Amino acid sequence: MRRTVVIQPGIPSMFAYYFQLGLRSLRRNPMLTALMVMAIGFGVAASMTTYAVFRATSNNPIPQKSSQLFAVQVANWKPSDLDKGEPPNALSYTDASNLVRAHKALRESPMYPVAPSVIPADASKMPFNASAYAAYSDVFAMFDIPFLYGGPWGHDQDQAHGAVVVIGKALNDKLFGGANSVGREVDLDGHTYRVTGVMDTWNPQPLFFDPVNTQGFGDPVDLFLPFTRAIDMQMQTGGNNNCSTPADSGWDGWLRSECIWIAYWAELPTAADVAAYHRYLTGYAAEQQRAGRFTWAPNVRLRNVTQWLDFQHVVPPETKISLMVSLGFLLICLVNTVGLLLAKFMRRAPEIGVRRALGASRGTVYAQFLIEAGAVGLAGGVLGLLLTGVGVYGVGLVFSKDIARLATVDLSLVALTVLVAIGATVLAAFYPTWRAAQVQPAWQLKSN
């Protein structure tokens, strides 16, 4: 007895078959195929490169706490000196020391950048600048700063204006060869400071705690020292100092002035804490008004990390403009691909007619053409990936080095590139495929 074995093609083998058909069809018009692949490749690469930069600049540097840390603003200038009614973007020494004395938040600290010179003990080595901040001991717990050795200085050192420092890992490597340097001494501008702790790698980008002076990006912090000590040592700010009216001369005149130069951060874990602190700030400003220092109604702000970065325009306009232009570019490439796929598919109308007449369903036509488009998308994705690599390498030509080094090709970007390329191509293929599936078998056969 003879038996007929019917081989039912399964889904995988059908896929492979259509894929093969697709490749064969793509080979038939190499110019058209190359054009589509290049359009997709360039469009995707431009978008992904600019996205990599955008992603880096709009990064949330401290996601676990960004909604609990607040930048404090108090208007100590008369309303006509304010920009759009917003309080100045830093505090005066008077306000900063009043707030820290009241201590109404779970943790809080004023801080300002200083640029002490580190003088190596070894006289054959050159002095160098350190990127440093003067702050209170609370910053370490507040910003979740990790420690390699030791820890923060104690609150008593804040009170005692102690000559102590917490240094970064890089500085510890440079000065002490990476050894545990707790208790050792560092010479800053000719004065010695005792190391209480060595930070582990801590490099949040954007530098959320000081976008005002860094524009958001830059080298990691080399060291922290007590705010009170820095004031004693008359360390000038390494950042901006803005005065609405000229300060009296000398250091004390500056401290008494309404010049603004100090950032102020508060940790407020719950909405109730935020409301309470806001009430306190308003009350404080009202008190200053009663005392005659402010001649205007209380004008205070609390902005959390993301709001603060947004307010300070940390994402450079170039990043957004180039991302917008690149997305427009990708859109044009897709419109282009729709047109070319339409031309390509419709040219095969007779072939589709024959297949349909021989029993192929609309669904099979759909599958075949979408897979063919997917192959184009894959090729475009691979080209796009290569070009994205080139693009990210060339980011340094457009953006500052502090931003350029943050834009990197990682696994998620690679996956996204390929996904966007295939997704976009398949999306672009829907209309041409639909048109192809509409081909009337009888019509095509008749015209032959």
Added chain:
Amino acid sequence: MNVQIQPILAALKRHKAGTLLIAMQIALTLAIVCNATFIIRERLARVARPTGMVETHLLTVQNRFVGTGATSSEPLVKADLATLRQIPGVVDATAINSYPLRGGGWSMGVQTDPDARKAITAATLYFADDHAVATMGLKLIAGRNFRADEISWQDAQKVEAPGEIIVSKALADKVFPDGHALGRTVYIMGNARPSTIIGVVERLQTPWSGTFADNFMEHSVLLPIQLTGAFGSYLVRTEPGRLDALLKTVPAQLMKTNRMRVLRDDTGVRSFAEVREAAYKTDRGMALLMTVVCVVLLAITAAGIVGLTSFWVGQRRRQIGVRRALGATRSDILGYFLTENLLIGLAGVVVGTAMAVGLNLWMVTHFEMHRLSMVYVAVGVVALLLIGQGAVLAPALRASRVSPVEATRSV
């Protein structure tokens, strides 16, 4: 060549999708290319702004003294200047708090009425000495330079306005629109003390290259004051051809004079060409990026038009054959496709113009950009129409060569 538009429109109605796609692509391309070229022009215009200095053979030093003696820096700076001026190849040297394109500096309001509530304009203050004009290569167009005995040394915390100042012409014209600034007095440090303008230089830019100083870009004041303190800059004018060697000699000599200082590896000692390069890096980069985008975009749009038109020509070979058999000339067929493309292109640029203006308005509200000049749109429109015609030429020529015999052939 007699082209009738009616039949072309009738034919386009049968190719709605393709027509729409080409028109859309032209519209989007126009919108982006207009705005991109506008960005390129804006950025290049920034980069081209002159500083007012002679920028060749100029070397910059950003110095920081360290240690306990750093704040009373007068003898240290004097020793440095003496060292710099005796190095072979050095023409002159000056100590100054900042210089054009450096990025940071000192700005104050300038006023003529000490009791005015609002200053006339902001201006940058350069704390300089009698060697500054020569070293920077500034052109003194009126009055005189500082004399050595007019230079005073002051603490940055307690600076007092000097009796004599030199201003840039732009500032002089802004404060004294009548053109007679020389010998007049202004207040540059609040209302403390007036300063007399003893000289006017043709041009001197502020230290900021970003948008911050755009409205007082060339408003500068030179003061006969040397600031004491740890931070400071030196400018060094060199003899032609000596700059490269001096980039190494200068830091070595300074270190030999006094080791207690920091000269940063990246910005410590630079030629002015490097300073300019760094200051305008982002502007030039944006211009470059936008140029690449424009070129690739136009190429892709052109290629897309070639692709779709080729398809149409292939599809209509029989009809073309019929028209040829009925007496249409080759140029009739060529004209048909060129006109067809022109019609689609016109539709595209009309929509594209609206999109270009819309995109620009959006960027104006979001990114401190200026309004798009219509010249850019006009040039863009012409360019895209020409590119369309160029792209369609090859397929149209192929169509015109279709033989009338095709009419009798089945596909």
